[in-house]
Amino acid sequence: MSNYFADNNLLTRKILKNQTESVFEFYGRFENFMKQRILLLSMPNYASGFDRAARFPNLGLASIAGNVDEDLIDKIAIVDLITFRSDLKKFLNKLLMNFQPDIVGLSAMSFQYQTAVEIAKIIKQINKEIYTVFGGYHITLAYDIISNSEDAAYIDFMIRKEGEIAFNNLVKALAAKTSKFSEIKNLSYKENGKFNHNKCAENIDLNKLKIPKRNIRITKKYFIFGKRTDVIETSRGCTMNCNFCCMPFMYGRTFRKYDMNRIKKDIENAIANGAKSLFIVDDNAFLDIHHMHNFCDLVIKNKFNKIDYMIQASVRGIASDENLVRKMAEAGFKFVFLGIENVESEDIKLLSKDKKVLTESVRAVKLLQENNIISAGGFIVALPDDTEEKIWNNFHFAREIKLDAPFFFVATPHLKTEFRKNLIKEKAVTNLHDFCFYNGLQVNVRTRSLSSEQISYIISKMNGKYGDIEYIKFNKIKTNYPFFFWKAFIKNIPRMMTNKLRKILYPNNKYLNYIAGRKRLIKRMRKWLLDREEVILSRLKELNIRENL
Numbered sequence: 441m442s443n444y445f446a447d448n449n450l451l452t453r454k455i456l457k458n459q460t461e462s463v464f465e466f467y468g469r470f471e472n473f474m475k476q477r478i479l480l481l482s483m484p485n486y487a488s489g490f491d492r493a494a495r496f497p498n499l500g501l502a503s504i505a506g507n508v509d510e511d512l513i514d515k516i517a518i519v520d521l522i523t524f525r526s527d528l529k530k531f532l533n534k535l536l537m538n539f540q541p542d543i544v545g546l547s548a549m550s551f552q553y554q555t556a557v558e559i560a561k562i563i564k565q566i567n568k569e570i571y572t573v574f575g576g577y578h579i580t581l582a583y584d585i586i587s588n589s590e591d592a593a594y595i596d597f598m599i600r601k602e603g604e605i606a607f608n609n610l611v612k613a614l615a616a617k618t619s620k621f622s623e624i625k626n627l628s629y630k631e632n633g634k635f636n637h638n639k640c641a642e643n644i645d646l647n648k649l650k651i652p653k654r655n656i657r658i659t660k661k662y663f664i665f666g667k668r669t670d671v672i673e674t675s676r677g678c679t680m681n682c683n684f685c686c687m688p689f690m691y692g693r694t695f696r697k698y699d700m701n702r703i704k705k706d707i708e709n710a711i712a713n714g715a716k717s718l719f720i721v722d723d724n725a726f727l728d729i730h731h732m733h734n735f736c737d738l739v740i741k742n743k744f745n746k747i748d749y750m751i752q753a754s755v756r757g758i759a760s761d762e763n764l765v766r767k768m769a770e771a772g773f774k775f776v777f778l779g780i781e782n783v784e785s786e787d788i789k790l791l792s793k794d795k796k797v798l799t800e801s802v803r804a805v806k807l808l809q810e811n812n813i814i815s816a817g818g819f820i821v822a823l824p825d826d827t828e829e830k831i832w833n834n835f836h837f838a839r840e841i842k843l844d845a846p847f848f849f850v851a852t853p854h855l856k857t858e859f860r861k862n863l864i865k866e867k868a869v870t871n872l873h874d875f876c877f878y879n880g881l882q883v884n885v886r887t888r889s890l891s892s893e894q895i896s897y898i899i900s901k902m903n904g905k906y907g908d909i910e911y912i913k914f915n916k917i918k919t920n921y922p923f924f925f926w927k928a929f930i931k932n933i934p935r936m937m938t939n940k941l942r943k944i945l946y947p948n949n950k951y952l953n954y955i956a957g958r959k960r961l962i963k964r965m966r967k968w969l970l971d972r973e974e975v976i977l978s979r980l981k982e983l984n985i986r987e988n989l
Contacts, residue, residue: 475514476615479541480505481559483552484521484528485968487879488961489903492928494664495522496719499671500576500603501547502652507604512611515539516656523659528969532559535658536566543614545607547576550854551879558969560594571614573607575599578875580690581855583628587635597621598628598635601690602644643691646676647699651706654713664775665917666924667748670715672706674698674735678724680754684791684820684851684859687723695727700738707744717748717774726757732764736771745772752777755797758804769811774920776808777816777847783837784830787823790862798837805841814916816845822895823851824866826887831895835902844915846906848899849880876970893982897954904939904953951983 482498501518508516517539524531536544544563548556560572572595579586580600586592599606606626613620621629625641654670662669675698677691687693698706710718725732739745749771755778758765768776780801781791788797801817808815819834831848838846853860853869863869863885870892871877871884878884883892883899890898912918918925942952958980962973 473616474542476512476542476611477514477540478505478508478516478543478545478611479535479539480516480518480545480547481556482518482520482522482547483549483555483559483968484524485552485555485876485879486522487551487881488964489881491522494669494719495520495662496664496669496671497654497657497662498547499652499673499721501545502654502657503649504545504575504603504607505656506650506653508608508611512608512615514542516653518653518657520657520659520662523661525967528967529562532562533566536563536570541570543571543573543611545573545575548574548578549576549879550578550581550875551877551882552576552968553578553582554876554970555968557591557594560591564594571596573597573599573610575603575607577686577690578855581686582875583635583637585855587628587637592630592635596630600626600628600637601640602626604649605641605644643677643694643696646696647702651702651709654709660714664717664719664750665921666927667716667921668714669717669719670710670713671719671721672703672710673721674703675722675725675728675731679727680724682791683862684854684857686854686857689856691723695724697728697731700734703735704738704742707739707742711744711747715747717750720749720751722751724754724757725751726753729757729761729764732757733767736764736767739771740767745770748772748774750775750777752779753804754779755800755804758807759800762807765807765811765813769813773813775814775816777818777845778804780817780837781820782823783819783833784823784826786825787820787830790823791820791859802841805843809842809916812916812919814844814920816847817843818847818849820849820851821899822883822885822887822890824863824868824887827889828894828898831898832902835906838906839910842914844917848902850883850895850899851885852878852880853884854878874972874975876965876968876972891982893979896979897951897983900954900957954983955980 480501482501486495497520498518505516505518519535521528546556546559556574560574563570563572574595575598579598583598583600586595586598597610599610603626606624609624610621610627613624621627622636622638625638628635628637630636676696677694678685678687679693679695681693707718725735739749749768751773753776758776758778778801781797782788783798805815805817817838819838821831821834834848835846851859851863853863853872860869864872868885868887870886881899883896885895886892887895939953939956942956946952958976962976965972
């Protein structure tokens with residue numbers, strides 16, 4: 441890391457061609473103009489299990505960095521804390537002391553937000569003059585709540601919705617030592633200690649955005665299935681009406697595409713920075729099937745199919761076009777995540793999904809299997825009328841269609857969604873405000889017949905049971921990534937043996953393995969600067985147990 445801080449070769453200072461007046465020339469008129477040292481942080485929090493298969497860089501921060509005017513920058517770096525596993529406080533102290541930032545940007549989803557606040561406290565303890573700028577989904581959803589909370593003391597600015605233009609304009613203002621923040625759209629800023637919230641701009645014209653700046657990442661350990669990976673996007677937004685989704689609050693119900701020439705440059709940039717696989721993080725690229733055909737044609741024509749591709753897709757988008765799936769296989773797609781959501785007709789209706797989703801899911805998975813593409817599928821369970829049997833029906837459906845990677849997500853009452861309002865009306869929400877549990881895997885609701893902890897225990901059993909001998913036989917992760925699969929399997933043997941031993945030694949206590957999992961959760965959260973031991977212990981009472989973890 442010390443080599444990085446000594447290396448200014450990463451900082452290019454070229455003034456854009458055809459620009460009549462550079463940023464430096466303009467702001468040089470201000471007596472106190474000063475180039476900025478900018479540090480961008482993504483949070484370390486992850487959903488348990490995901491990190492063993494994949495750790496991705498934060499594309500949003502790389503895009504924001506790529507769209508800061510070069511003449512404003514003294515130094516700029518990105519640190520994806522998800523790659524970091526040691527003492528977080530110690531690392532942050534060393535990082536901040538070495539880098540000496542003027543501005544620290546922190547990107548957080550809802551379950552990562554409280555960790556971001558704790559990091560902001562560390563920043564302010566080291567140097568109160570460092571500006572902290574918060575952005576991401578949670579800020580967009582909760583800026584009004586945050587403004588009136590104790591957290592506001594550690595946050596200087598908030599950027600809502602898309603951040604590329606707003607952040608650049610904020611850096612301009614800070615570099616020039618001006619306080620004309622009221623003119624910056626999407627920005628929330630303080631005046632006399634209280635936040636003002638500017639109007640939001642129209643959605644960005646994506647083709648005016650510069651390529652993400654990937655070469656300034658300090659951390660490099662990104663992978664999926666053992667291969668070095670990076671992230672790209674070919675579109676933003678979604679026009680569907682799923683009532684559990686936060687997307688409309690970020691972009692509205694819109695869909696925008698990047699030009700194929702721009703996508704080509706982005707892929708080239710990612711490959712030049714070492715990517716052997718790419719995860720396409722589009723919200724719903726399959727809204728435009730023609731766009732996906734064009735993307736595959738681009739990859740094949742330019743021989744970008746020497747690396748692997750992963751994407752999330754609607755089941756209809758996959759099921760409706762057999763030719764597209766074949767073309768995806770030729771283009772190098774190895775993994776597709778499908779939003780199946782639920783197998784119960786009433787639950788599908790409650791989620792505002794089309795009732796054809798099950799039929800389409802069967803066909804989509806079949807097409808993927810026939811083309812040697814790993815099929816993953818997300819289910820949303822623990823809706824108000826769910827019983828244990830109904831929740832298990834999702835497990836049985838996943839096994840029936842031989843899904844390679846099922847994800848049993850829990851209904852999560854995200855802020856401002858219609859789904860949250862409905863769950864509150866049903867008195868089904870058991871955790872309204874502690875957002876660090878809002879990661880889709882922790883349970884924040886109850887059903888009419890099951891408590892939160894009972895739901896959590898059921899899902900843990902489903903996850904444990906899915907990976908049996910039969911699963912090893914049919915799954916395509918083993919086929920496409922054999923070294924990763926068997927290495928992960930062997931690494932997991934000690935835990936499997938320990939779980940078996942507990943069952944043998946304590947046959948009358950069926951919760952011991954579940955309690956061990958809650959113990960691991962407590963330890964993980966402490967690494968993320970969160971102490972939730974008492975909360976997690978108290979919830980075990982719902983199972984009539986309270987063990988000393």
